[in-house]
Amino acid sequence: MADTTTGAEEPKKGQAFLDKFAEVSAKIGNQVHLRSLRDAFATICPLYILAGVAVLINNVVFPLFLSGDALTAAKTWGSSLTQGTLNIAALVLCALIGYCLGKNKRFDNAIGCAVMSISALVIMMPQTVDAVVSTDPDGKQTANVINCLISTNTGTNGLFGGILIGLLATTIFIKISSVKQLRVNLGEGVPPAVSDSFNTLIPMILSLSIFGVVAACLQVFLGTNLIDLIKVWIQTPLMGLNTSLAGVLIIYTLANLLFCLGIHQSTISGVLAEPLLTILITDNMATFAAGGTIPVDHYMNMQIINTFALIGGSGCTLMLLLDTFLFSKSKTSKTVGKLAIAPGIFNINEPVIYGYPIVFNLPLMVPFVLLPDLFIAATYGLTCAGLIAPCVVMVPWTTPVFISGFLATAGDFRAVIWQVLEVAIGMAVYLPFMKVSEKVAAKEATFDEKSEDAPAIDAA
Amino acid sequence: MVHLKKILLACNAGMSTSLLVQKMQAEVKAQGLDVEVAAYPLNQALDHIExxxxxxxxxxxxxxxxxxxxxxxxxxxxxxxxxxxxxxxxKKVLADAMAIIG
Incomplete structure (x- = not known):
């Protein structure tokens, strides 16, 4: 399927299987709802990063030089940022999902989908909520209050409800909008914009009314609401499956294998694991910001992957590059290495994957797939054993190694020591496979030497 | 007036293609072509297709x-x-593009 310059020869049967695997994965990754989910998360990411910065400064930096009332006053800065990011995450994501789905379905009123989605989400929220009315240390007092949205539903805790209701509301809206009988034609002489406004108005009224009926029925007959139902019946079981150690290992094994076939790993991981793992890390940020303890089922989260199992990019290829500089005799590999090291420090490694290459290069595919698994399992184990602090801050995936470990754990030096060990382990694992790969490549035609214009290598 | 040619590149997050774009722009300059090169994540690239x-x-x-x-x-x-x-x-990617858009 792909023209490849590597020497590894796959048996025919294996090749057919890999082709099929790539095709099925591409279908999943291209599925419009899942793709919209991925796009929406990519758009909301800056808010999460900001929340991470606020959490870090509030809980790690301020306490270094402030205490008492001054600390409390300073912390207002971070807590207001938390309020405007994490505590409304479900609302914002819900709107984004509606917008992205509308856009990806090439629907002409994507912004209408966003408006619809937020409205539908809030319609489904309970009309009375239990709110904490006192922070008395002797015990929290709660009261049943009306006219109030609670961050349990609008924030990270309600993300799942936001996602599903956004998808649902938009789908219904688009379906109803496409019904020809509901289109208004006011006849000649009436400006088309007037008719158009009715053509948005009627489907929106109809779809939101449906949500209103469902909300009322759930409330009146069952005394519950859709968001709680989603939490209990969908979120909890799905989280239990896809964010368990085994679930994450399976998903990332498949995802990294897919990258070895030349297709971006996020095609699989971006839809099956990342949204759920991101919910967990944002939840952790909110918990940490509020001074709570991270529950054990939140130890596995997006940061374990991005910080500890993606060093230098998918497959932890930074260690392969270090091996290349220290132990490789191949001029070609070194040239690619020089080109790839600067982006690699920031965990971008397409030059390694396609240039080294890893793609269809059987010897290097093995560590590329297995090393991240090893690191995911080990980091999770170390967290459970209490040897490194759980990840509580979402940092951008482009953050270089060592810095990322320090930030993600809110300043735990042991996490940095673990990352140093990971680099050493990774180099040891990659080395023999690199040697085999070079032997295979030596028998093949050499690459053309057009890489004179490789970027100057940064002091690494 | 010569129409300014525009080459769009797209990848997953627009990160690694932006690296290629940088080098393609240098190449365009070196060859004295009248071409604009830009990179986006795929879903945004389609917004710039016009x-x-x-x-x-x-x-x-x-x-x-x-x-x-x-x-x-x-x-x-x-x-x-x-x-x-x-x-x-x-150089090669630019040549491939120019072969198609002339």
Whole structure:
């Protein structure tokens, strides 16, 4: 399927299987709802990063030089940022999902989908909520209050409800909008914009009314609401499956294998694991910001992957590059290495994957797939054993190694020591496979030497 | 007046293609061409398709080619060769693009 310059020869049967695997994965990754989910998360990411910065400064930096009332006053800065990011995450994501789905379905009123989605989400929220009315240390007092949205539903805790209701509301809206009988034609002489406004108005009224009926029925007959139902019946079981150690290992094994076939790993991981793992890390940020303890089922989260199992990019290829500089005799590999090291420090490694290459290069595919698994399992184990602090801050995936470990754990030096060990382990694992790969490549035609214009290598 | 040619590149997050774009722009300058090169994540690239002469996908998202073709209208869509992409062979990628858009 792909023209490849590597020497590894796959048996025919294996090749057919890999082709099929790539095709099925591409279908999943291209599925419009899942793709919209991925796009929406990519758009909301800056808010999460900001929340991470606020959490870090509030809980790690301020306490270094402030205490008492001054600390409390300073912390207002971070807590207001938390309020405007994490505590409304479900609302914002819900709107984004509606917008992205509308856009990806090439629907002409994507912004209408966003408006619809937020409205539908809030319609489904309970009309009375239990709110904490006192922070008395002797015990929290709660009261049943009306006219109030609670961050349990609008924030990270309600993300799942936001996602599903956004998808649902938009789908219904688009379906109803496409019904020809509901289109208004006011006849000649009436400006088309007037008719158009009715053509948005009627489907929106109809779809939101449906949500209103469902909300009322759930409330009146069952005394519950859709968001709680989603939490209990969908979120909890799905989280239990896809964010368990085994679930994450399976998903990332498949995802990294897919990258070895030349297709971006996020095609699989971006839809099956990342949204759920991101919910967990944002939840952790909110918990940490509020001074709570991270529950054990939140130890596995997006940061374990991005910080500890993606060093230098998918497959932890930074260690392969270090091996290349220290132990490789191949001029070609070194040239690619020089080109790839600067982006690699920031965990971008397409030059390694396609240039080294890893793609269809059987010897290097093995560590590329297995090393991240090893690191995911080990980091999770170390967290459970209490040897490194759980990840509580979402940092951008482009953050270089060592810095990322320090930030993600809110300043735990042991996490940095673990990352140093990971680099050493990774180099040891990659080395023999690199040697085999070079032997295979030596028998093949050499690459053309057009890489004179490789970027100057940064002091690494 | 000569029409300014516009080459669009797209990949997963627009990160690695932006590296290639940088090198392609240098190449365009060196060859004295009247060409604009830009990189976006795929979903944004389709918003910028108007006025573009070619859309080139990174090999990691070649699965999206059919969708991109459908969305791109008359604009030709190609997938960049894996080896050229990996070694950031801007000269070759630019030559491939110019061969199609003339």
């Amino acid at each position: 006025g573009a002469d070619i859309l080139m996908l990174g090999p990691q998202i070649k699965y999206a080619k059919d969708d991109a073709v459908a969305a791109a209208g008359d604009v030709p869509v190609t997938v960049i060769d894996m080896a050229d992409y990996g070694r950031m062979n801007a």
